[in-house]
Amino acid sequence: MVTDRRPGPGGPAPDGADARDARDAPAARPYRDVSLWLDQVADDGDRLEPRPGLDRATDADVVVVGGGLTGLWTAYYLTAADPTLDVLVVEQEVVGFGASGRNGGWCSALFPTSAAGLARRHGTPAALAMRAAMRATLDEVERVVAVEDLRCDLVRGGTVTLARTTPQLARARAEAAEAERWGDRLDLLGAEDARRRLAGRGTLGGTWTPDCLRVQPARLVRGLARVVERRGARVAERTRAVEVAPGRVVVEHAGRRADVRARWVVRATEAWTARLPGTRRAVAPVYSLMVATEPLPEDVWEGIGLAEAETFSDHRHLVVYGQRTADGRLAFGGRGAPYHWGSAIRPGSDREPTVFAALERTLRDLLPQLGAARVTHRWGGPLGIARDWHASVGADPRGLAWAGGYVGDGVATTNLAGRTLADLVTGRDTALTRLPWVGHRSRPWEPEPLRWLGINAGLRAAALADVEERLTDRPSAVARVMAPLTGH
Template identity: 70%
Template structure:
C-alpha cells in the first residue's frame, strides 16, 4: 500500500524505506462521541492533539484524516523549522502594535527550539540539525535587501547577521555571491519522519487517529464523516461512501490548503503550489565545493521564493514557487508535478552550483500551501460555537503549526497564557475575491515576481514591478 504515498515526496519515500508501510489506519465506520475532533492529520492537527493531551490527559481526542497522516504539506515541505512568519514584523506592528509584533517574533524563535525539543524527548528521529539559515545576495538589489533585513532585525529581537561576500561564500559557495544574511533561528529536519512519529506518540497516549475518512460537514457540536474504502477507492467509484456522525464539544479545522473543499470555505484561502527536486546523495568533494557544513538551510534574496537544505543522507533538496494557481482553488494530484517548474528548479540549481552538472535528480514532487487574502496566518476559537481553526501559513508551517497547536490547546482548555494573547489569535482574514478575479490576481502576482527578478538582472536596480505589486502580496 505504500507505493502511491511514497511517491508523494522524497521524505515519504524515505519513511517507506524506514519500514513504515504507509498503510492507512482504519477509517471511521460508525458514529461516535469525542471531546475534541481535529479535522486534518497534518502537523497542525497532530500538534494540537499532542498539547491537548499535555494540558488534560483525560480528554477524548479524535483526529480525522482524509488520506494518511503526512499526506499534505506536512509530508512534502522543504524541511525548514524556522522562525519565519508570513506576515512581517513591520506588518504585525502596524496592525497590532510594536510590543505585539515583538512578542510574535519571540514566540516564533522559541518554537524552533520547542519542535526539536519535543522530537528529542519523544524519541522521534527526524534528522534535526541546528544549522540556521544562510540567504545569499547575488546582485546589487539583493544585497540592498540583505542589508535592510539585517538592520531591521534588532528592532524585533531577531539575530540577523549581515555577511560580506567571503563570509557568505564560506557558508554557501554559490555563484556570484556578493554577501548575504545569516540567522541561527532555523533547524533542518525530515518532516515526514516528524509527522509520522508524532502520530505514533499520540496513539500511545490514547488519541484516536482515523484515516481514509473525509469530513464533509462541520457544525457546532457535530462533524459528518465519509469513510473512503481503501480497497476500491469509493472516491472514484459511482457509489456514495458510508457516513458517520461525531458528536463533540469542540472541532478544530486543521485543513490548510484543502480548506476550500469544506462547505462555506471556498474563498477562505487559496491553495498555491510549491514544487521541489532532490539530487542523489552527493560525494564529499561536491559538498566541499558547495558548503552547508552545518546543514544550514539556504535561499537567496530573489523575489520568487526558492529554498533548500542539505539532507541527513547527503542530498541537496531544493524547491520554489512558480507553479500556477488553479481555477476555483482546485487541488488535484496532477498539479503536484509541473514539468516546466521542475526544469526551472533544476536550471536554477545548476546556475547556483555548476558542480552539480553531472549529478542525477532522483526525486521530483510538489504540493499546495495555503495563503490567506491578507497573507496573515491565524489561529482562534469561536467560543459560542466551539469551532476552532489554524492555518494560512504561506509555506512557513513546519514550525508555525507547533505554535498553533500549543495555542489551540490553551484556548480549548480555557487557559489564559502568553500564547493566547499573541496577535495572530482571533485574527480574521478577508475572503478572497470570486472567480475569475481570484485566478487572474494570484497568477498575475506569481508572474510579477518572476518578471521582477528578471527586471533586476537586466537593470541592476530594485524592481519597479515588485514595488507596484507589493501591497497585493502581503
C-alpha cells in the first residue's frame, strides 16, 4: 500500500512552506464529500453549513483552537468544571472536518506508545496508571454518550485481530501474554474462535479485547458541538488560526484578521499543528486512507461475522483497521499513503487512487465473501505523529495548553486529553494531571529532506516486513530493526 511519490516537477517547497496549502483549502467542496461519516450526517439532516465566523477582536476566558474531538471534549469538561467560563472554539473549516470526521471509528484503549515503552521512559507505576486511564476512558465516553443522548452508533464490540501467518500468530501470543502484565484483557483465540468472530481467509488464530467501542465519529463530534453550545460555549467556523501564542490567537475569516485574547489558549490542531508558525516540526502529518462498501446483505454478513460489532484488524506490520457500520457496510482503512514533502496538507492528498486500489485488494483478499460488492466511498486525511510516537498533553503557565500526537489512536485519547486539559486549565491537581503523558515533550522532526526520506522509508519498511514474512514464514528482520523507532 506504499506508493513512491516524489516532489513534483517544480521541485520541493522549502521546509515548512505552506502558503499554497492554505490557498488550496477546500472552501467550495461540499463537506459531505469529505468522508462516509460526514455523508451520513448530511443524510441525517445536518446540512453541514458553517457556523458564523469570527472577523473582529474578542476576549474569552479560554479559546480552543480546533473544532475536533480534542477541542470539543476540552470545552465540554471546562463548562462542566466551571459553567461561568467563557469558552470560545475556533475551527478553520467546520466541526469534524479533520481526523475527527474521517477516522476508522475505533474508540479504543490503544495508546501510540506501548506500555513497555512507557515503562522504560516513565517507570512501571506510570505505565500501569496510563493503561488504567485509557481503559477507564471508554467507560467515560459511554457515560457521556448516554447522558447527552449522542446518537453515534456506539457499541462495545471490542476488537478482533486476526493472525494469518506463523509470525503473526507468534506476535498474537506474545501480545496476549504481555497484556496481562499491564492489566489489559487480551484473549488469545484459536483458529476456530477467531473465525467465529471474523472469518478472514487463512486465519490461524488471533486475539480479542473488549476494550474498544465501535462509533460513527462524525455523529459523535457533531453532536458534541451542539452540546457545548447548549452549555454556553461559542463555536466559530471557517475561522483559521494564523498565530497561536500564550493568551492570544490571531484568526482569519473571510480575508479579515482579528485578535482573540484569553487567559488560556488551547491548541487542539493535531496534524494541522504543522501549519502553525513555531510548531511546523512538532508533528508530521501522515495520511491514512479508507474505503467503504455498499450495505451488505445479511447472508453475506453471516459468512463474514462481526456479529457483535467488533472492530477488526490483523497482526501485520503495516496497520489496517475496519468496522461493520450501523447500516451494514464494511469500512476499511490503512496506513501506507506517502508523507508529503514539507508536511504539506492538501485536499488532493486525501485521495490516492493507487492506495485506494491497494486497500480494496487487501480487503477482498482478507474477506473474499465480499464477492462483487461495490465500494461506494473513498476518503482519507492526515493524522499527527510526534517524533517519538508519544502523544502528549500539557499546559504552559504563561497561558498555552496543548494535546495531540495521537498517531491514529485518538478517538478515546481525545476524551482523556479533554478531561486532563480541563483540570490543567482550572488549576486542579488530579490523578489525570499526574499521568506520564502530561508535560511530555517530543523532540522536533528533522528538517527536509531528512523528514521526507525517513518517514517514507519507514512506511516502505513496514510493507517490506509483511512481504518478508509471507515469503519466509519467519518474523521479519526489518521489523525488528524498526520497532525501537515507533515507541515499542
